[in-house]
Each structure stands twice: as C-alpha cells, then as structure tokens.
Amino acid sequence: MTEALRLLPIDASSYVCHPLHAPERDWPETNCYVDLWIEVLHALGHDPVAGLAFTLGVGFDGDQWEFFKYPAEDLLALYGIQVREINVWRSLEDHIATHLALGHLLTVEADSWYLPDTAGVAYRLTHQKTTIVPQHLDPANRRIGYFHNAGYFELEGEDYDGVLRLGDPDGLVPYVELVAMERQVHRETDALRAQVDGLVRAYVARRPTENPVAQLAARITADLPWLREHPDLFHAYAFGSLRQCGAWASVAATFVRWLGNPATDAAAEHLDGISGLAKTAQFKLARVLAGRTVDLDEQLSTMASHWQHAMATIAAAYGG
Incomplete structure (x- = not known):
C-alpha cells in the first residue's frame, strides 16, 4: 500500500x-x-x-x-x-x-x-x-x-x-x-435553529436536578488537603475540575447566544461569569503547589449562583 x-x-x-x-x-x-x-x-x-x-x-x-x-x-x-x-x-x-x-x-x-x-x-x-x-x-x-x-x-x-x-x-x-458521511446534509442557520429547538428542550428537561457547580465547589473544598499532599497531580486535578467546568460554560454561552433568543441573553452572561471565575479560581488553586493557603469560597459560590440563574432563565424560555 x-x-x-x-x-x-x-x-x-x-x-x-x-x-x-x-x-x-x-x-x-x-x-x-x-x-x-x-x-x-x-x-x-x-x-x-x-x-x-x-x-x-x-x-x-x-x-x-x-x-x-x-x-x-x-x-x-x-x-x-x-x-x-x-x-x-x-x-x-x-x-x-x-x-x-x-x-x-x-x-x-x-x-x-x-x-x-x-x-x-x-x-x-x-x-x-x-x-x-x-x-x-x-x-x-x-x-x-x-x-x-x-x-x-x-x-x-x-x-x-x-x-x-x-x-x-x-x-x-x-x-x-x-x-x-453518505447522508451528510448542510443546513442554513434558520433551518438549524428550528432543528435545534427540540434538542434544547430535551436537554433542558434532563438538566441536573441539583446545582452541579455547587457540587463541584464542595468537592474542591474537601479535596484541598489531599491536593496539598499530591502536588504532582495538580494539573490533572485542575483539568478535571475547574478547567472542564470553565470550558463547558464558555462554549455553552456561545451556544445560547447562537440561539438568537432575547429571552436567554441573560443566561449567556451568567455562563460567561462561570467561565471567567473558573479561570481565576484555577490560578488561585495553583497556590497549593507553593504550600500556600487557598480560599476559593467566594469564586465558587458566585459560580454556583451563576449556574442557578442561567438554568432558570433557559428553562423558563424552553419549557423546562
């Protein structure tokens, strides 16, 4: 060959x-x-x-x-x-x-x-x-x-x-x-939005029943003593926690804006808030590597509040 x-x-x-x-x-x-x-x-x-x-x-x-x-x-x-x-x-x-x-x-x-x-x-x-x-x-x-x-x-x-x-x-x-890709189809934006509407409603209906950002916050707080003892695992830990949460929020905000629904504009802003705060929190979390005390309560609490407001806004617009 x-x-x-x-x-x-x-x-x-x-x-x-x-x-x-x-x-x-x-x-x-x-x-x-x-x-x-x-x-x-x-x-x-x-x-x-x-x-x-x-x-x-x-x-x-x-x-x-x-x-x-x-x-x-x-x-x-x-x-x-x-x-x-x-x-x-x-x-x-x-x-x-x-x-x-x-x-x-x-x-x-x-x-x-x-x-x-x-x-x-x-x-x-x-x-x-x-x-x-x-x-x-x-x-x-x-x-x-x-x-x-x-x-x-x-x-x-x-x-x-x-x-x-x-x-x-x-x-x-x-x-x-x-x-x-034998059945690949290219749709115009309006046709895509019409198709996506049903998917949005389905995903909103099965969104987490508890605030996942609050759950993440509790886990990070509980893990801090362990992380101090395992600094070699910091990057893997940060990736699986704050980086994935922040990256998720960033692309979710982009998607919500793409929907073009004025009723969910505020939700996109809240998702942006999670993205930015997750990045700040990750930088603060890195202080563990130097053996310093880390307090992420304010950032994590605000991130959780952003999730609650974002999902409530989206659910109100899409029948959740």
Whole structure:
C-alpha cells in the first residue's frame, strides 16, 4: 500500500481553526473530543456551535466535572453524520486507508507521545491517551495529516510508525470510530435553529436536578488537603475540575447566544461569569503547589449562583 489518500483539500501550514478556538477566549481548548469535533465539523463546512445543545445537560460526576462530548445522535440529527465504533482487526494504517478511499473518516485513539502538536506538554515527554482524526495518509512517505485538539497538523517518520502502532502490532487495540458521511446534509442557520429547538428542550428537561457547580465547589473544598499532599497531580486535578467546568460554560454561552433568543441573553452572561471565575479560581488553586493557603469560597459560590440563574432563565424560555 503506497497510494497517498486525502479527503479534504486542506494543509496544516494554512489551516485556520474555528473561532471557538480563538486564543482570546477564556478557554481556547475544551477537551480532546469536543475540540476535535469542532474542527472536523468546521472543515466539513458545518457550524459546530449549532451542535452544542448537549451542553445544557452537563453536570458533575461526583469526583470531576463531566467530560462532555458531542452525542452521536446529535451529529446524525443535525449534520447527517453517522458515528459508530468499528472492529479493529487489521492494522490502523490499513483501516484508515480503506475508509479514506470510501470517503469516510475515523476517530482514532492515539498516544500524545507521538503527536508533535503537543510539543512541550506531552510529545516525547509522557504517554497520554487522546483522539485524532487522520484525513491525509501517505504510506510511502510515512506522513499523516490529522485533526487534533484545536487544529489540523501533520506528522511523519517515527511518529507515523508510533501513532499507527506499526512497531507494536500485538499491543492493546485502540478504540476507533467510523465517521460516515453518505447522508451528510448542510443546513442554513434558520433551518438549524428550528432543528435545534427540540434538542434544547430535551436537554433542558434532563438538566441536573441539583446545582452541579455547587457540587463541584464542595468537592474542591474537601479535596484541598489531599491536593496539598499530591502536588504532582495538580494539573490533572485542575483539568478535571475547574478547567472542564470553565470550558463547558464558555462554549455553552456561545451556544445560547447562537440561539438568537432575547429571552436567554441573560443566561449567556451568567455562563460567561462561570467561565471567567473558573479561570481565576484555577490560578488561585495553583497556590497549593507553593504550600500556600487557598480560599476559593467566594469564586465558587458566585459560580454556583451563576449556574442557578442561567438554568432558570433557559428553562423558563424552553419549557423546562
């Protein structure tokens, strides 16, 4: 297999990411899966903001903020894109080549150790699970063009071998999803809003029954003594708590504004409030690394109040 395959006419050197990943935002990145889909949808000519109705049902999972993701059923309903797991029985290289030739994409579980876009964070430093979507495969030159996090990148050589596990054929089989686009549909904004209305009502109806930001606040307060004893876990802890909460609030605010409903304008402001305060709280939480006392009560309490007001406003507008 030597033929180079490319699904989209894009190049890493000139690729422009979606505005949701603009550097001036409170949280230019959310999590690997949502960020990935934002850019894939953007590159396919869709508006990824329209698919964020699910953010209205996000909550707290007991020891961390929910790792929120675009639901497969929403991608199908809004964009006509089908996402489902595939059985990995050949090499990743073979599967990717086969599906690119068929006009499909694959989401592929990968090790950040081999992803040069993570330089300074994980690349050749640590093994971290993440997800990529290859859309250009050049086996002869051992080169891949792939979506990851907030952009589109390229890798080659040893990284090609590593990310495709060519040197470890007997290792643990990665999780891979098929992204089938035979029924893909591009809708105008008004048509999308009409379609999204039902999703908003459904997610509002199953929003958390208790204030998840208040639950997060209680957990962070309880965890402070533990965090002082485990400073090596600070970044992982901050990601799963304040960063995910803040990033969620930021994209949820963008979605609420996209709805174009004056009745929910105030809700977007409250969500922005959570986003900004979460960022401030994360900086304060870092003082734990220096052994300093940390008091986040004011920020966390205000964040919880913002959630209560935001959801009450949205529920009043969408029958919750």
